[in-house]
Amino acid sequence: MGSRRPFRVGIGGPVGSGKTTLIERIVPLLLAADRSVVVVTNDIVTREDEMHVRVALDGILDGERVVGVETGACPHQAVREDPSMNLAVLAELEGRYPETDYVLLESGGDNLTLTFSPELVDESLYVIDVAGGDKIPRKRGPGLILCGLLVINKTDLAPYVGADLARMDRDSAAIRGSSPYLFTDARAGVGLDRLVGHLELARDAWLTQGSPRPGVSGVSGVSDPPHDHRHAVAGR
C-alpha cells in the first residue's frame, strides 16, 4: 500500500459505454494536475482500444505508456479471478516508469457482473451509458453496486433514446446507498472535473491510509459522496 507504487484505477463497464473515451478525456486533466499516468487496456478481440488511446493522446501521452493486454476470451477472469497478466504488465510498466502516479486499467467490455480484484486495483469506476437503457441501474449487477464510483455516461443522448435521467438518478441512488455516482458526457467533457476530483480524493486517502476511502477497506462502502451528481446532470 501507500506510495511505493502508483494508484491503480480499474475502469469497467459494458461494450460501447464510453470507457475508452473517458480515459482519453481524463488523462489530459490528470496531466494538467501534474500527475504521471500509464494506461492498460484489456481488449477482447483486438488491440483496437490500445491503438485508439494511443492515437487520441498522440502528442499528449507517450505511446509507450499505453499497453494492451489480451485476455484469452475472458475479460472478467483477467481482472477478477486471475489478474496475473495484468499484474505482470503493471510490474513491467511500474518498473519502466517508477514516477507514475496513476495507472488507468480499462477492462474488456462485458456485462454488469464485472468487478475488479482488490489485489489488482485500488479504486474502480463502472461506466454505463444512458443509450444502453435507463433501466440498467435497476438491474443491480455487482459491477454497479461494488464499484468506487458509478459513472452514467452519454447524458447528451438521453432525449434521442427516450432515457429518463431522473429515473436513472433515483434508481442509482437506491442501489448505491451512500456510495457515489456521477452523470457525465465524456465526449463533451461534462462531469469530468468531478470525476478527477473523486480520483484525487481517493488517491489521497490511499496514500495516507492505504485505502481509497477514509475508514473503509475493500472495494465497497463509501462515506460522503465527493460531489453533487445532480449538478452534473443540470450542467449538460
Add this chain to the structure above:
Amino acid sequence: MDERAVLAMLQLADSGFPSGAYTLSGGLETLVDEGIVRGAEDIAGCLRSMLLGRSARGDLAALVAAHRAAAGDPPDGEAIVVIDRSLDATKLAAEERVGARRVGRRIALEAERLTDSAIVRQFCEAIAATITPGTAAVATGIAAVAMGIPEHEAALAAGHASVLAFLTVAVRLGRIGHGDQQRLLREAGETIIHAVDIAQATDARTFRPFAPGLDIAMARHETAPGRLFAS
C-alpha cells in the same frame, strides 16, 4: 505420494491457480483462424506436437531440471539460472517468450506468498533483478519443490495442465465442445506420460524443443488482426 503433496499438486496444476496461462493459445488461435486446424482430430495432432515435439525436450525437461536443482542439498541457484536462460533461448516466437516469462513470474510470486522457501525467494529476486528470465516451466519446478511435490508428479501435473489449457482455448475458439475436450484430455494421458519419461531422461544442457508448425503460428500471431489470446 504423501497426501499433502497430492493436494499441493492439485492446487499448483489447477486452472484456478492464478498464473495467467489461460491468456495464451500457443499458436492455436492462428492455426484456427487460418483454417489449418478445424476439428477435434486436428487438435489432437497439435497436442501430440506440443507434448512430444516441444514440451518433452523443452518446458517439461526444464521443469525436471529445475526441480532437481531446487531439491538439492543445498539448492543450486546458479544451475537454475542456467536452466532458465537455456529454456528461454529456445523460445523462438516473441509471444511465447514473453508469455512464458509473465506466467513464470506470477507462479514464482504466488509460490513465494504460499511458502517460506528460500530458493523461491531467491528466484523471485533474480527475476526482479533481470538476472534470470523466469520462465513458467522453471518457476513451476521450483514451486513444486517448495510445495513438497515430487519431480515425476510435478511433471505429470504440468503436462496435464498444459493440455487442459490448450483444450480450453479450443473450446473458447469454438472448435470443440466440452465432451470432446474431456475425451481428448483423457486420450492425451499416455502421451503426457511418454513426454514426462523423455523429459526425465533429457540432459539439462541439451534442450531442443521442435514444433515448427506451432512456432510459425505463434510468430504469425503477432500481426494477426483477431487476437483473443496473447500468443
